[in-house]
Amino acid sequence: MIQSQFQPLAYQNVVRFAKPLDPMTPRAIVAPSGLHAFTSRVSALGKLSAEELLLLQGLGRFTRSHAQHEEIGGDGKPMMSRVVLSGWACQQRMLGDGRRQIISFLLPGDVIGSLEPLDLPVDHSVVALTQVITVDATALVKAIASGDPAYRGLARAARLLALGEITLLRDQIVRLGRQTAYERMVHLLLELHARLKMAGLATPDTFALPISQEILADALGLSVVHTNRVLQQVRHDGLLETRSGQVKILDLEAMRTVADWTATTVEPSASRLARLG
Amino acid sequence: MIQSQFQPLAYQNVVRFAKPLDPMTPRAIVAPSGLHAFTSRVSALGKLSAEELLLLQGLGRFTRSHAQHEEIGGDGKPMMSRVVLSGWACQQRMLGDGRRQIISFLLPGDVIGSLEPLDLPVDHSVVALTQVITVDATALVKAIASGDPAYRGLARAARLLALGEITLLRDQIVRLGRQTAYERMVHLLLELHARLKMAGLATPDTFALPISQEILADALGLSVVHTNRVLQQVRHDGLLETRSGQVKILDLEAMRTVADWTATTVEPSASRLARLG
């Protein structure tokens, strides 16, 4: 998927993506590094006390691996709070006849559920799109729920993370409601690139896209066939290249213009936050 | 708008809707009643202390009226927190070429901005769709931000309200991404009905829809013309009637079936909350 001139990919990507997590690199090494991405992200949202930092760093122990396609949570039950350390997951909802809509992607450093204490059943499910490693964030939720002033910084960070998530949902609404298939595709890829960059998982012009075109289609509200054609067109227009599950951005400016990328999107909600931290 | 067999409506509805707020009923009477709807909604989210209730009731003084089309807030600036007492507003975003997407509707009892302390610029704007009366909620935000244990109940309510808002955004995403025009229309009308019922503004089978088909189109991601045709079809199929800006539901079951209304939608996020309060 997402690939073009020669090989298939999706599957390949998944494997390629998951590989470092399993045989190559022992989990003990991967997980902490994933955690670090999260702690630095949270730290950027506001100054944290030593106690809070300690709490964050202490999370690392309760990691868990989820196989591709595994339902990590949700779907009528309260969502236990976890943080994605590696791999891609998504929030999704199915319609009665099997149609699926992907609501949002969950990338390394993203929170599954919410850090704010809310034990309510949710109306969607979270599913692993690749192999995924997560860590239990209950300790954070409890600290925040305690209302202890010592955890003010964490509480604030939790609210800011939630705000960023809402911003992504609004972007998705605008994409689906008012953009053409072509624009949606470019806009989503820009969003993913921006988020992965923040997480330290992308270079200024490349990033891994370990998902099939079917997943992309379900996120963009398109059919697989049309997704494929649109992506081909985007490549043909020289905006980007895809190869082996890697996206290489060739013309960032053109992409931003096409997608009406207002810099108010995604990253801003992050850079802005950082600025105010 | 939304009307069929004979008159236009949208404009008419707006007038009809706004009227009680202006000449007929003095604002002093309307506002408090609108506030009551909000306080009872918040109360339903969890037990509040006498102090918290007092704070809620004390909000009533700082009301403000917004003319139709007036921008109430947002658009790059931090959003000041307000509560809608009467009238309809919406969150929206414009694309560079003028396309508009309505992200969500704000009905009486809904919060504009957030009750949680987050002074960040936002990426959308809030616009009055009819004449709207709002009240300043800064006092609530401050109380919640203080972290004072006396306001735990309010803080929790604020989180639950925010959660409900996110649920609505997810619904909107599914509608736009995976439902047909016909399904979207029915689903949105069901959502509005459910929300208005909660606010005490709808009977079991009727509610006022004071917006033009153009607004509906921008919320549903459709063209005005197609919105008109779809609505006609829904009426023709006997699911509902529209007259003078009032919607009368004729076949609730059929509507729910058509729209894949899972009862996990909207109101549940409210009834559930209430249950847990």
Add this chain to the structure above:
DNA sequence: CGGTCCATTGAGCTTAGTCAAAGAGCGTGG
């Protein structure tokens, strides 16, 4: 009575979906 805002219709077109089939990698069992 003209002007404005909406709803409604008709005609023609475009975008995106459906159905079906063919290839390309990859892994597996023999």
Add this chain to the structure above:
DNA sequence: CCACGCTCTTTGACTAAGCTCAATGGACCG
């Protein structure tokens, strides 16, 4: 090492949902 099967991508042909353009008519306003 190779054939087979699985997943995913790509293509072609056809269909249909939804859009654009243009015009008409009703209601209301000044």
